Amino acid sequence: MTEQETRALVEKLYALSGAGDWEAVDEYMSDDLVIVEAESLPYGGLYPGRTALRDLFAKVMAYWIDPSIEMHAITAGEDRGVGLLTLHVTSRQTGRRLALDIAETFRFRDGKLIEIKPYYFDTHLIVEDCRS
Numbered sequence: 001m002t003e004q005e006t007r008a009l010v011e012k013l014y015a016l017s018g019a020g021d022w023e024a025v026d027e028y029m030s031d032d033l034v035i036v037e038a039e040s041l042p043y044g045g046l047y048p049g050r051t052a053l054r055d056l057f058a059k060v061m062a063y064w065i066d067p068s069i070e071m072h073a074i075t076a077g078e079d080r081g082v083g084l085l086t087l088h089v090t091s092r093q094t095g096r097r098l099a100l101d102i103a104e105t106f107r108f109r110d111g112k113l114i115e116i117k118p119y120y121f122d123t124h125l126i127v128e129d130c131r132s
Helices: 003-018 022-026 052-060 123-131
Strands: 029-037 045-048 064-076 080-091 097-109 112-120
Touching (some): 003 064, 003 080, 003 097, 022 052, 029 052, 045 052
Parallel strands (some): 029 112
Antiparallel strands (some): 029 045, 064 080, 080 097, 097 112
């Protein structure tokens, strides 16, 4: 894929996921997709398979309500993309509104997503809020 194609695919995945169109999202997922969340998070660990993003979203939303994404930038290479964003969420446990700065990396093979790794600026903030 070209850099422009990779960037467009990352943008499309954000749009489809944000709209909750999981059937369309699944079309871009590889059967061997793996999403890696930091172990320190309440929803940390590995999420494998074509429906991993949908499965992870459901698990994450068990902790948060009223999510919104503030996109800052998307950049890409031939088989990798990076989204820089702030995820705004409200804690189900405390009612506190949080702004979580995240860099999400995407890796593709043959036009299909094979890996996502989100990097949170402050996982401690999440862990503390979920334990309150």
